[in-house]
Amino acid sequence: MSQSIPVNQMSSISKSSCQRCSLSNLCLPLALDSTDMNRLDEVVNRDRIFNRGEQVFTQSTPFRSCYAVKSGAIKTSVITESGDEQITGFFMPGELVGLDSMSDEIHASTAKALERTSVCEIPVEQLENLANTLPGLQHHMFHLMSQEIRNSHQLSVLLSKNTAEERIAALLLSLSSRFQRRKLSPTHFNLPMARNDIANFLGLAVETVSRVFTRFQNQGLIRAKGRDIELVDLEALQTMALGNAQP
Amino acid sequence: MSQSIPVNQMSSISKSSCQRCSLSNLCLPLALDSTDMNRLDEVVNRDRIFNRGEQVFTQSTPFRSCYAVKSGAIKTSVITESGDEQITGFFMPGELVGLDSMSDEIHASTAKALERTSVCEIPVEQLENLANTLPGLQHHMFHLMSQEIRNSHQLSVLLSKNTAEERIAALLLSLSSRFQRRKLSPTHFNLPMARNDIANFLGLAVETVSRVFTRFQNQGLIRAKGRDIELVDLEALQTMALGNAQP
DNA sequence: TCGTGTGATTGATATGAATCAACCAGGGTT
DNA sequence: AACCCTGGTTGATTCATATCAATCACACGA
Structure with a gap:
């Protein structure tokens, strides 16, 4: 019942580009001008859809992409050696999932769709290459990752205080x-x-x-x-x- | 009393270089060849010493550098709006402090020396520039930052489970x-x-x-x-x- | 329509760690 | 030495939240 309301309010963008995406001011392209954005466009794998409960990626599997949420919502969690799950974050449209595995071989966490969710898949190898040629993009990546660190610190504060x-x-x-x-x-x-x-x-x-x-x-x-x-x-x-x- | 043992076991390296640093395999240069390392050398501000209790940087002050610990130890903490402190990490020699503020205007946390500590100061602006020309360095930065995210997630697990x-x-x-x-x-x-x-x-x-x-x-x-x-x-x-x- | 299952709520009880309160040990200072 | 001061330890009590246990509400498939 709860599923029909928030989903695909922007799924009408079918053969879209980052430029036309209503989330471009939240997501990666933030720091890019339009020519740069086209280059980003070329590497992004759009329109990947996950149903509620489906895994976007799985802890300990090879890491190749991170994902920008377009609609829906995602939770990430880590499974401890003793077997229990700790949810490390919720990700809403415009937010980037998977940064905790950047430049690592395997995923450090699992991402699961909380409802029907569409994402843009961004292959990291190409993202890194692109970031190398576009200083603004590199800067933005640093920004997003440090933000992620701060979020997690914030969570620690919450949990301990x-x-x-x-x-x-x-x-x-x-x-x-x-x-x-x-x-x-x-x-x-x-x-x-x-x-x-x-x-x-x-x-x-x-x-x-x-x-x-x-x-x-x-x-x-x-x-x-x-x-x-x-x-x-x-x-x-x-x-x-x-x-x-x-x- | 506890101070005299672990400190300055490597402080004899006075006019040192990253190449000769015994921590180079832990710290930034990891991914660099020797010519690249020289370029890193040029931007690093070596031999900054802090006594026990001194602040390396302070939350909410302008952010310009991150710091590699050479000897001693550092703790980072965030001060919440309600005024209490939460320590977010301990940093030992070879580890990089300040990534939670990368590419942000101001420090998201405070870093304080736990004992007499020497660090290399690395100005971020130049670090970012360098990372742009040295793909290996950029990659390594991503690596360190995602590591930091994972560390923090690990802390969250500890705190909540x-x-x-x-x-x-x-x-x-x-x-x-x-x-x-x-x-x-x-x-x-x-x-x-x-x-x-x-x-x-x-x-x-x-x-x-x-x-x-x-x-x-x-x-x-x-x-x-x-x-x-x-x-x-x-x-x-x-x-x-x-x-x-x-x- | 009736089970059947899952997620949410409510109540009773147990418990791990916080809090409150002393006390102690060592180092530095006068 | 006598003092204090800070950091550490130990004990008694309290409290927030977990746990255990039941019940409820709604959705779904037979």
């Missing part, structure tokens, strides 16, 4: 701002992921996530029905996400 | 393998950081760290006297670090 409520508030706000970036409503959206995924990502038990959602609802911070979420009191969520602020 | 004992075992083993990489004893070394730092890094209270150390000691896994650590039973530590392995 914040309560369940703070973590969930932070996640909701992160999603909110990412919807906003795409000119969608920052206060009313569909969660692309299950409660289970949220719990795993935030280092909590599912039950805790559930409880916090209902608590937030009772406090009038959000309205939640399944994956349909409305952020009612953004302010309150923001101060909550900040956590233990001592004056 | 593992017990205090498992976290500490994992940290000890990580340090062990890094000493080994430098041809030092993997089983007997001096911790460069205080218990406090360990606690912060691993998302624990100092008291917990202390307790686990003594517990490990009583179980005969380690011998610890202050910062002087001996790993007695590597095997046991390894299985412990793996955590909740279900057969």
